[in-house]
Amino acid sequence: MARLANKIALITGAGSGIGQxxxxxxxxEGATVVVNDLDAVKAEETVRLIxxxxxxxxxxGADVTxxxxxxxxxxxxxxxxxRIDILFNNAGISGVGVLHEIEPEAWDRVINVNIRGVFLPSKYVLPLMMEQRSGSIINMSSCIAEIGLAKRASYAATKGAVLALTKxxxxDYAPYNIRVxxxxxGTILTPxxxxxxxxxxxxxxxxxxxxKTRQLSGDLGRPDDVAQAALFLASDEAKFMMGSPLYIDGGVTFGKNA
Ligand SMILES: NC(=O)c1ccc[n+]([C@@H]2O[C@H](COP(=O)([O-])OP(=O)(O)OC[C@H]3O[C@@H](n4cnc5c(N)ncnc54)[C@H](O)[C@@H]3O)[C@@H](O)[C@H]2O)c1
Known part of the structure; x- marks a missing residue:
C-alpha cells in the first residue's frame, strides 16, 4: 500500500530542489500533488516528471506572499x-549578510517570503483541514534556527520564527486532528x-x-534526504509527531566534528 494513497498534497516552491x-x-507514494511555484517553467517540469x-x-501558480x-x-x-490532506510550506529564499550591512528592503524580502509565505498558505488551507478534521502541515525551518552561522542574520531570524510558529x-489546531x-x-545541495x-x-x-568538513556525515545532504523526512511527517505513520522539529542535518546541530 502506497504511504500517501488517496491524499491531496500541496507543496509550495515545488519547481526546484527539496520541493521538487x-x-x-x-x-x-500515491499522493495527487499540487505543484506550486513562482516559476511556472520549473513547476511544469516537476509535473511532467511526475x-x-x-x-x-x-x-x-501563486506567489506565497x-x-x-x-x-x-x-x-x-x-x-x-x-480536500487538502498535506500542506508542505517549503518555498523560501536565502538571505546573506551581517546585520549592519543588510538593506531594509532585502531584510523585508526574506522575512516576507520565509514567514508570510508560511502564514498565508496555512491561513487559507486550515479552514478546509478543520472541516475535514484531519491534515498534516509541514513547515520548512532550518537547523540554523538552532545554531549560529556566519552572515545569515535575516535568514536565521525567519527560520527561528517558523519553528516558533509551528509549535x-x-x-491551536490539535483539537481538529491537524498535525503541524x-x-x-542542514546544508542540502540544491540550486x-x-x-x-x-x-x-x-x-x-x-x-x-x-x-563537508562541518558535517559528521562527511558529505552534504541531498534533496531526497529531506523529501524522505517530509514523506514521514506527511504520512499517517507520523500520527504521534506533533509540533516537532525534525533534523536532517548530517549531525551539524548536535554533533561536534573534531
Ligand atoms: N538547501 C538547503 O541547504 C536548505 C537548508 C535548510 C532549509 N532550506 C529551506 O528549504 C526550502 C527549499 O529550499 P531549496 O534549497 O530546495 O531551494 P530552491 O531555491 O532550489 O527552491 C525554492 C523554490 O521556491 C520557489 N519560490 C521562491 N519564492 C517563492 C514565492 N514567493 N512563491 C512561490 N514559490 C517561491 C522558487 O521559485 C524555487 O523554485 C527553503 O525554504 C529553504 O530555506 C534549504
Missing part, C-alpha cells in the same frame, strides 16, 4: 478535489545552495569541501 524532490516522492513516472500532479493569489490557489484546489500552530511539524535541514556558493566564494569547489 518531495513532489516526486509524494506522487510515487506524470512521466505514472503519478498525478497539477501546477497552480500574495494573499489574493494564495486564496485563489486554495479555492482552485477545493473546486477540483474538495503555536500545533497547539517542522523540518530542520539554492549552489547559487549561494557561486556568489559568495571565489572557488565553489573549495567552499563545498570546507562545508
Amino acid at each position: 524532490s518531495s513532489a516526486l516522492l509524494f506522487a510515487k 506524470e512521466q513516472s505514472g503519478g498525478e500532479a497539477i501546477f497552480i 500574495n494573499p489574493e493569489q494564495v486564496a485563489e490557489m486554495v479555492e482552485a484546489i477545493k473546486a477540483r478535489y474538495n 503555536s500552530m500545533q497547539v 511539524n517542522a523540518l530542520l535541514p 539554492f545552495v549552489e547559487n549561494y556558493l557561486r556568489t559568495s566564494y571565489d572557488d565553489p569547489e573549495i567552499a563545498i569541501a570546507s562545508l
